[in-house]
Amino acid sequence: MNNLLTLLTQLTPIAAGFVPAAGAAPEIIAIIAGLIAYIQKQSGMTTDEILARAGTTLDENERMLLEDQIRLGSG
Amino acid sequence: MKSRAVLTALLILLVFTSFSFKCDGGPPPDNSPYRNAAKAADDIAGAINAMIKIKRTLAQQGTLKHDEELALTNLLLKVNTADKEFLNAVQLVKNTGDVEANKPKLCTLFTALQTALNELNTSGVSPLTDATAKGKLASAFTTITSFLPAVTGVLACS
Numbered sequence: 001m002n003n004l005l006t007l008l009t010q011l012t013p014i015a016a017g018f019v020p021a022a023g024a025a026p027e028i029i030a031i032i033a034g035l036i037a038y039i040q041k042q043s044g045m046t047t048d049e050i051l052a053r054a055g056t057t058l059d060e061n062e063r064m065l066l067e068d069q070i071r072l073g074s075g
Numbered sequence: 076m077k078s079r080a081v082l083t084a085l086l087i088l089l090v091f092t093s094f095s096f097k098c099d100g101g102p103p104p105d106n107s108p109y110r111n112a113a114k115a116a117d118d119i120a121g122a123i124n125a126m127i128k129i130k131r132t133l134a135q136q137g138t139l140k141h142d143e144e145l146a147l148t149n150l151l152l153k154v155n156t157a158d159k160e161f162l163n164a165v166q167l168v169k170n171t172g173d174v175e176a177n178k179p180k181l182c183t184l185f186t187a188l189q190t191a192l193n194e195l196n197t198s199g200v201s202p203l204t205d206a207t208a209k210g211k212l213a214s215a216f217t218t219i220t221s222f223l224p225a226v227t228g229v230l231a232c233s
Contacts, residue, residue: 029152061120061155064127068148072141 004039008032008054033069040070108229109169115225116162119188122222123155126215138208147212150191150199154219157188182232192220 011032039050047067051058058066130147133139139147161184168177200216203209 029149059120059155059159061124061127062152064124064131065148065152065155068127068131068144069152072145072148 001039001043004035004042005050005054008035008039008050009056011035029066029069033066036066037070037073107169107172109165109174112226112229113162113165113169115222116158116165118222118225119158119219120155120162122215122219123151123158126212126219127151129211129215133205133208133211138205140204143203146202147195147199150195153191154188154195157184157191160184161188178230178232181230185226185230185232189223192216192223 011028036047036050039045040047043050045053047063047070051063130139130144130151134144161181164177164181164184168174168181171177196216200209200212203212
């Protein structure tokens with residue numbers, strides 16, 4: 001579980017650092033959403049708890065959209 | 076006589092105290108021309124939040140298909156990221172006043188925001204099949220774009 005949280009910690013700044021118009025961010029966000037969904041199933045933690053454990057800070061819009069990504073299964 | 080001296084001393088103290096307030100003064104007035112651009116970027120973030128909530132409501136009502144909502148979610152994320160980066164850059168310029176050095180970066184980030192918004196409209200809102208959902212999300216999109224002139228009025232990008 002700690003390895004997954006470390007991976008999440010490393011992935012989220014990469015997603016935030018993409019140039020928005022380049023089109024890469026949704027793919028990375030989809031990976032993050034999938035990773036969070038997997039951690040939720042394994043640990044029973046909420047999205048907020050997982051993000052806090054990973055040391056990730058999101059604004060309200062990002063958090064809502066990430067929750068939607070998780071709900072939609074990232075396609 | 077003694078009370079007069081005390082009164083004079085108090086008056087002098089009051090004058091010096093008022094001077095000290097004027098000298099210290101707090102932060103300088105925020106009269107940067109980029110203040111409106113920063114406010115617009117902040118307003119855009121609020122309008123994005125409103126559009127996310129409308130999208131969620133429509134999805135709960137079943138008027139958005141899974142793939143339509145997923146596309147909107149991805150595109151809104153792009154717009155939000157672009158707006159956040161632009162807001163950070165504008166606030167830096169607003170606070171430092173270093174316009175010339177940062178203008179190319181501001182223009183690049185603003186172009187990225189406009190590109191992300193165009194994509195949200197053409198690939199997210201326009202293809203929607205349900206007319207009611209399309210109308211509500213198109214209205215939310217228009218609200219977002221209504222804040223753009225406040226930026227273009229300040230930031231003249233060639």
